[in-house]
Amino acid sequence: MAGTSETAHEDRGPSSSPDPATAAFVAHRNLLFTVAYEMLGSAADAEDVLQETWLRWAGVDLDMVRDQRAYLVRITTRQALIRLRTLGRRKESYVxxxxxxxxxxxxxxxxxxxxxxxxxxxxxxxxxxLAPTERAVFVLREVFDLSYDEIAEAVDKTPAAVRQIVHRARAHVTAxxxxxxxxxxxxxxxxxxxxxxxxxxxxxxxxxxxxxxxxxxxxxxxxxxxxxxxxxxxxxxxxxxxxxxxxxxxxxxxxxxxxxxxxxxxxxxxxxxxxxxxxxxxxxxxxxxxxxxxxxxxxxxxxxxxxxx
Known part of the structure; x- marks a missing residue:
């Protein structure tokens, strides 16, 4: 996200390297955009989700984060789910x-x-x-191969519930x-x-x-x-x-x-x-x-x- 990286680099000298939070976000930006886009079907909304993800990520204590990729995907998924429910209401009145x-x-x-x-x-x-949570779970498992535990944290479900959702969504999509x-x-x-x-x-x-x-x-x-x-x-x-x-x-x-x-x-x-x-x-x-x-x-x-x- 150009706007995000530019914001993150404000007030830095031309030769200074980005801080660890910015570097991690930029490294995973294309992945995060793809996650958001697959959930939303809208590039504009995916960009907005990345902006929200950056704002939350910038306030995280990185010393407490074991897996930066999984953590960023979790933030992105949660923000995309919020946006997906809003989009659903918008699509009801779409011409x-x-x-x-x-x-x-x-x-x-x-x-x-x-x-x-x-x-x-x-x-x-x-x-x-698919319902919003089914869509998120399917995308994270089938496309990005996240573990059931990682997906469970992202969608606030138990790993057992995630397995059931994956099974149901997979059958729906396969048909x-x-x-x-x-x-x-x-x-x-x-x-x-x-x-x-x-x-x-x-x-x-x-x-x-x-x-x-x-x-x-x-x-x-x-x-x-x-x-x-x-x-x-x-x-x-x-x-x-x-x-x-x-x-x-x-x-x-x-x-x-x-x-x-x-x-x-x-x-x-x-x-x-x-x-x-x-x-x-x-x-x-x-x-x-x-x-x-x-x-x-x-x-x-x-x-x-x-x-x-």
Whole structure:
């Protein structure tokens, strides 16, 4: 968090090294951001959680801390749970479908298969169906491999209760998660085919790359036009895309990128990011399309975000 590290370094000479609390926080910052983002699906809220984490961490007696990483994760988790309950109330009044805030990610995120899976649009939407504590416990155990004792401290439960929550959340997620691992070649081929179909407007090309049960979700946040509810089926989705792109094709540019560790397209109008369209690919076909148009969610598409486990 740039603001945090800058605040922590105020009034220090140019050659002085950071104090131990600042050094520990900076060392684990990307991990803490990833924990908060996976719980919240919002980069802006994850940054706020990191600010709260720093304020609490700065007042801790480090001599009393056995494991700085675990302690920081515990603070972050507790703050994220507070924010997650607030977000739940906010989403109840959200206009149209709510999608996670897309992050432009570096190639190394995609190379870490487990991390890429955990931050994908598809998985974040699955995590949305978990209760807040279930979501926290699942993320800390399945993604970050924290011990049951560490998770118990973070969520104020007993280790036995955490084991039960993990079992329940794992079964819930397994029933809804993407079908399997897709090879990089399949991913590249599907994205390239989809980009050609978008740029040419050829209906058959779209139909060839869309799975019969493909689901299209759009998030305009009540600010930009977007489909108000999920659109299902290759014929319907292909027609929707063909008509939409026909209207703007002359003004738009399309760029393939990595969003949340997965293939995506960025659509620009007059040089400005208008839509981020993330893809879910299964068996070489697109099974999910997630179009984020809400401009309040597009600020993290200007630079890569570092995610870490």
């Amino acid at each position: 149209g479908s709510w999608l996670p805030e897309p992050l432009l990610t570096a190639p190394d995120v995609a190379e870490d298969v487990e991390l890429a899976d955990s931050v994908s649009m598809a998985m974040l939407l699955v995590l949305e169906t 809804r998660r993407p079908r399997g691992v897709v090879s990089p070649a399949e991913t590249r081929d599907a994205l390239a085919a989809f980009q050609r179909a978008v740029e040419t407007g050829e209906m058959q090309n779209l139909l060839d790359i869309l799975a019969p049960d493909v689901v299209f979700l759009g998030d305009g946040g009540g600010i930009k036009q977007a489909v108000p509810r999920p659109v299902v089926g290759s014929d319907t989705v292909a027609r929707l895309l063909a008509v939409g792109f026909d209207r703007i094709r002359a003004e738009m540019s399309v760029e393939p990128v990595q969003v949340n560790g997965a293939p995506a397209l960025v659509l620009r109008l007059d040089g400005e990011v208008d839509t981020v369209m993330a893809l879910r690919i299964d068996d070489g076909l697109i099974t999910g399309l997630y179009a984020v148009r809400n401009p309040e969610k597009l600020s993290h598409m200007q630079r890569e975000t570092a995610l870490r486990r």
